[in-house]
Amino acid sequence: MSGPLAGSRVVEMAGAGPGPFAAMLLADLGADVIRVERTGTRGAGAEQYVMHRGRRSIAVDLKRSEGVEVVLGLVGGADALIEVFRPGVMERLGLGPAECRSRNPRLVYGRMTGWGQHGPLAKTAGHDINYIALSGLLSCIARQGDRPVPPVNFLGDFGGGGLFLALGIVSAMWEAARSGLGQVIDAAMVDGSAVITTMLHGLMAQGRWHDEAGVNFADSGSNYYDTYTCADGRHVAVGAIEGPFYAELLAGLGLAGVDLPDRSKPENWPELQRRFAEVFVTKTRDEWAVVFASSDACATPVLTLTEAPNHPHNTARGAFVEHDGIIQPAPAPRFDRTPLQLDRRPPRPGQDSIDVLKTLGYDSGTIQRMIADGVIGIANQQREETR
Numbered sequence: 001m002s003g004p005l006a007g008s009r010v011v012e013m014a015g016a017g018p019g020p021f022a023a024m025l026l027a028d029l030g031a032d033v034i035r036v037e038r039t040g041t042r043g044a045g046a047e048q049y050v051m052h053r054g055r056r057s058i059a060v061d062l063k064r065s066e067g068v069e070v071v072l073g074l075v076g077g078a079d080a081l082i083e084v085f086r087p088g089v090m091e092r093l094g095l096g097p098a099e100c101r102s103r104n105p106r107l108v109y110g111r112m113t114g115w116g117q118h119g120p121l122a123k124t125a126g127h128d129i130n131y132i133a134l135s136g137l138l139s140c141i142a143r144q145g146d147r148p149v150p151p152v153n154f155l156g157d158f159g160g161g162g163l164f165l166a167l168g169i170v171s172a173m174w175e176a177a178r179s180g181l182g183q184v185i186d187a188a189m190v191d192g193s194a195v196i197t198t199m200l201h202g203l204m205a206q207g208r209w210h211d212e213a214g215v216n217f218a219d220s221g222s223n224y225y226d227t228y229t230c231a232d233g234r235h236v237a238v239g240a241i242e243g244p245f246y247a248e249l250l251a252g253l254g255l256a257g258v259d260l261p262d263r264s265k266p267e268n269w270p271e272l273q274r275r276f277a278e279v280f281v282t283k284t285r286d287e288w289a290v291v292f293a294s295s296d297a298c299a300t301p302v303l304t305l306t307e308a309p310n311h312p313h314n315t316a317r318g319a320f321v322e323h324d325g326i327i328q329p330a331p332a333p334r335f336d337r338t339p340l341q342l343d344r345r346p347p348r349p350g351q352d353s354i355d356v357l358k359t360l361g362y363d364s365g366t367i368q369r370m371i372a373d374g375v376i377g378i379a380n381q382q383r384e385e386t387r
Helices: 018-028 065-076 089-093 097-103 128-134 154-179 189-196 198-205 243-253 266-280 285-291 312-317 353-359 364-373 380-386
Strands: 009-013 032-038 055-060 080-083 108-113 184-188 225-229 235-239 299-301 320-323 326-329
Touching: 009 018, 009 065, 018 032, 018 080, 018 108, 018 154, 032 065, 055 065, 055 353, 065 097, 080 154, 097 108, 108 154, 128 154, 128 189, 154 184, 154 189, 184 189, 225 266, 235 285, 243 266, 285 299, 353 364
Parallel strands: 009 032, 009 080, 032 055, 080 108, 108 184
Antiparallel strands: 225 235, 235 299, 320 326
């Protein structure tokens, strides 16, 4: 493994959304991540689900005491654990913080939930859209007078959830290296998505932001920070906030020297948006991309997921890579001395069960018995190889 976390080990209790995303980030950074799946987990398409890249996988029946003991064995040699269940589930399994840290006092125990470990909503269900709704973040993603638009699940699951969990784990691991003691991390998507809105709270305090969507300079309210439809139905994104950038935008649009309303007055923004829209619709998206290719107008084509890997800047940066026949985002950020690289492809559930058990000291006879008893699951291909 390469990367700054090479030599560390993380146990990931299999789940969906922000937990796997945090585990992917840690694996990309070089950690040895072992994903603990439930036995019987269906693995159709597992090797194409690139968010599970970089791990080993073991399938364990967590309802069996012998299976729980396997996980505790993994915890004993780990730096961190990630779990994404509702509060109390890990304790009922016998894998709560007390049990795990009794095996390994240095363990960083990362808990990822939507609502957090306590509070009136802690034990209720929810999804990304619910957490960012309660934090105030979702209300910002709308045009004036229109309903909020769900931002896929990028902001709650990944921005407010997985990224904050990964940061918390790395921070706690760094502290544990000095103190010799781990700690429990209570990472909640509602908390993290609230932190994402910090800038807006500061702008509101300064009187520079209104608590209404679509009327502010950076939320589609202004003409200089918005998207525009082109002749081919595709779009250009404009972010010309600063004066010199705005001047270049006007020049590219052929509006330099034209008598336009003062953009510093918000009441003029609707008219300016109308004027801009009339110009943008006269060329295709890619024609505008040529116009603004080497300028500081802050005008860029809105690319699709399949188009983005082929953009010249992304190819020059290596922002996307092809690994095992699948185009996917490359690990980030960049490190000059401990570079990141993709290693393991996404595993089938239980693909590495035998290998992981051997590293824990289990002999072949015990491993085969545990497989036969259903305590441990193995991937179909691996099952054929063991016959």
